[in-house]
Each structure stands twice: as C-alpha cells, then as structure tokens.
Amino acid sequence: MSISNYLILLKRGTRIALRNKVNDSLITGIRLVDSCLPIGRGQRQLILGDKSTGKTSIFVFSLLTSWRYSIISSFEGISTKRLFGLYLGININLSKLMKLLHSIISYSTFSYSSFLPYWSRSSLDVSTTSFSPFNSLAVSNYSSVLFLVVSTHSSSSALLSFMIVNLGMTIGERLRDRSFDSLICFDDLSKHAKCYRQVSLLLGRVPSRDAYSADVFNIHSSLLERSGRLRLNYFGSSITAFPVIETINSDITEYIATNVISITDGQLYTNKRLFLDSLRPAIDSALSVSRIGSNAQCRFVKVVSSGLKNELTSLRIAFNSFGSLSSNALLKLSSLNTILSQPHLVPSFIESTILLLLCYRLNYFFSDSASLVSFIHFITSYNTIFIYLIFLISSYYSNQAYSLLSSYLSIIL
Numbered sequence: 001m002s003i004s005n006y007l008i009l010l011k012r013g014t015r016i017a018l019r020n021k022v023n024d025s026l027i028t029g030i031r032l033v034d035s036c037l038p039i040g041r042g043q044r045q046l047i048l049g050d051k052s053t054g055k056t057s058i059f060v061f062s063l064l065t066s067w068r069y070s071i072i073s074s075f076e077g078i079s080t081k082r083l084f085g086l087y088l089g090i091n092i093n094l095s096k097l098m099k100l101l102h103s104i105i106s107y108s109t110f111s112y113s114s115f116l117p118y119w120s121r122s123s124l125d126v127s128t129t130s131f132s133p134f135n136s137l138a139v140s141n142y143s144s145v146l147f148l149v150v151s152t153h154s155s156s157s158a159l160l161s162f163m164i165v166n167l168g169m170t171i172g173e174r175l176r177d178r179s180f181d182s183l184i185c186f187d188d189l190s191k192h193a194k195c196y197r198q199v200s201l202l203l204g205r206v207p208s209r210d211a212y213s214a215d216v217f218n219i220h221s222s223l224l225e226r227s228g229r230l231r232l233n234y235f236g237s238s239i240t241a242f243p244v245i246e247t248i249n250s251d252i253t254e255y256i257a258t259n260v261i262s263i264t265d266g267q268l269y270t271n272k273r274l275f276l277d278s279l280r281p282a283i284d285s286a287l288s289v290s291r292i293g294s295n296a297q298c299r300f301v302k303v304v305s306s307g308l309k310n311e312l313t314s315l316r317i318a319f320n321s322f323g324s325l326s327s328n329a330l331l332k333l334s335s336l337n338t339i340l341s342q343p344h345l346v347p348s349f350i351e352s353t354i355l356l357l358l359c360y361r362l363n364y365f366f367s368d369s370a371s372l373v374s375f376i377h378f379i380t381s382y383n384t385i386f387i388y389l390i391f392l393i394s395s396y397y398s399n400q401a402y403s404l405l406s407s408y409l410s411i412i413l
Helices: 003-009 031-036 055-069 094-108 158-177 189-202 216-224 255-263 272-276 299-304 308-322 327-340 350-361 369-381 383-393 398-412
Strands: 046-049 083-092 147-153 181-187 238-246 266-270
Touching (some): 031 299, 031 308, 031 327, 031 350, 046 055, 055 083, 055 181, 055 238, 083 158, 094 147, 158 181, 158 189, 189 216, 189 255, 216 238, 266 272, 299 350, 308 327, 327 350
Parallel strands (some): 046 266, 083 147, 181 238
C-alpha cells in the first residue's frame, strides 16, 4: 500500500463549515425507535448489549425499510434518497456472516403488490411494477440491492482487523461524495479495540487501563467523526454510523463502552431480560436515548408519540420493581408491549406506527387484547390502504391531522 492510499484511509473528518444539521429522518422500521428514539441521517447511534440480543438486526431493519421507502415519494420529515448499506464485520464467524447475507437477500425482494390498490393487482405483474403516489401504475424497478459487506474472519490478523473499519469508512465517504446516503454498521468496536490493543502491545507501547493503549479513545473518535451530513451545495449527502459494542453481563460501564457512549449522539441498549421475555426488538427504553433525532422526526409522529417513552419506561420500571400494577396500568403496559413488539426482520411502515399509536392514545383497544393483536395484523398487512390518507393529512397542521384521523378511526373501528 502506498503512502497516499494509507493517508486516505486515516484522513480527518469533514470540516464543520461543510456540515449541515441533521434534519432528515432515517426510518428504521422499528416502532419503538421511530416513535420514541428517532434517528436522523448523519447521526452516530451506538448499539450496545449482550451477545445474541438482536444488535445487528437493528441495522438490517433500517436497511430493509430504506429499500421500501425508496419506491414511494417523500412526505414531510422523511427523506427518500437511496441508502447504501455497509456492513463492516470484525472477526466475524462465517456462519454468522452467511446468516446475515441470507436474511438480507431473502427480505430485500419484497411484494410490490402491497403498494398497489387491490383493484389493480390482478391486471399487473407486481414483480416489475412499483408504486408511485402520482401514478400508481408507473413501471420502475427499485429492487436493486445497495449493500456491501467488508469483513474479516476470526482467524485474520489483528492489523487487518484494525484497518478494516477505516477502509469501510473511506468507501462510505466515496459514496457520500457521489450523492449517496450511507449507513455503516461497525460490528463491533469492542473487537476492534482488542485488535488495536494487540497491535499496540506488539509495538511496545505503554499499556493504559485494561491494557489498552492510551489513544484508543482518539482512534474511535476520529473514526466516527468522519460520519455526518454535508451541506446542500455539497450534494447534501450523509453517512450514518451504527457502531456496535458487545457488553458482558449487561455491564455498560466497561471502558470501551463508556468511551463510545461519550463519542456518539445516542445509544440503543438491547436488554437480555427483555429478549428472553420475547419482547423483541429488545430495546430498553430506560437506558436508550437519541440526542438529535427528534429534530428530524416527522411532525405527526412527534404528536402521537409525545410522552410515550417516559410512560413506557415508568410502567416497565414499576412492574419490574413491585411485580404488580393496577388493572389499568397493567392493561396499558400490555397494550404498549404488544404494539411495540415485532416479528424478526418484519419492518413496520411509518403509517402503521402512526395509526397504532393514535389508536393507543384514543384507548380503542384497551378492553380486549385479542382485538388488539388482530388489528395490528390488519394494519401491518394492509397498511398501504392508509398511505393516501397519510399523504392527504401531511399538508395539514398537527391538530387538524389528529382530529381528522380520530374521526376516521371512529368510523372504521
């Protein structure tokens, strides 16, 4: 490798004068994240948790949802620029890598018939037809997979595993300079720190805390500073970073974990207890936060999800502390857990999230849990019936849209 190429891999982040504020939503397809912990394009959102608690699936959810939203037009607060996915695996087993690729390839080619009105499905070849709000019969192929995997095996050298993240970030910067939005997942930075510790000790550097080199914080901060969003006269493209940290016994006070928490713009913590209780995605709302994503959140989602995070957190903490709640609070907690739970790799449209949360606000299905499950299945299966409604109310102010949807739901329920 030449010196010039080596310097490109280790270049500094973009100057502040060339950056723009994060005001475009990154729709992840996870109801809890889109409503309570919104993420913007260009944000650095940490994902941490124990082993096998669904950390990588958050990245896959976001990737699948971006492909779906690339075939419909934008409504207020949601960006539809194509998203290029970059998965940077550090010391990944081949079995896990093949499982990830199989999941993405299986779900990337989704049914276009869900976007079309039911009266036109029989006369169209849905494998080559996509939906447009201005012309529902427009023929356009949006099923191309924008996804790249850069990974090292568990038997790879420590130096190669250390440099692979800089290579992936350089690829993301090249895509950003060509007006692509990139989503990069670093899986995971705790292994990356261990590889750097091994290289540093072989070079004879003085060990610091936990035998890591003293500049491990600078290594991670300089890497994540290269993400962000550019100004409009520089294409307005962005790099969204999803660094992953694997904790041991749910210890988030570990050295590398606290380092990356202080660098990023928020974190999503996957709780092992919630995962074992079949509440998936197992994101703990009490320890998760998004510091800048609310600036990019859709206005109507912000209305229906106002105060939802605090309500969910207080209900879960009270139930875990005392083991019992009042009948009304227990019914609320059960309804919220049912609404925010999703099957594995089945993204939820933002329209479905809005309608479900609005129904929760209006207390439509507190009395019967079976009707709640059936209604969620109806909304998620036939959610494109309501796409035109969402486009219609996007031009209204929040209070007018709220009353419009309330009256509409009182008719259909």
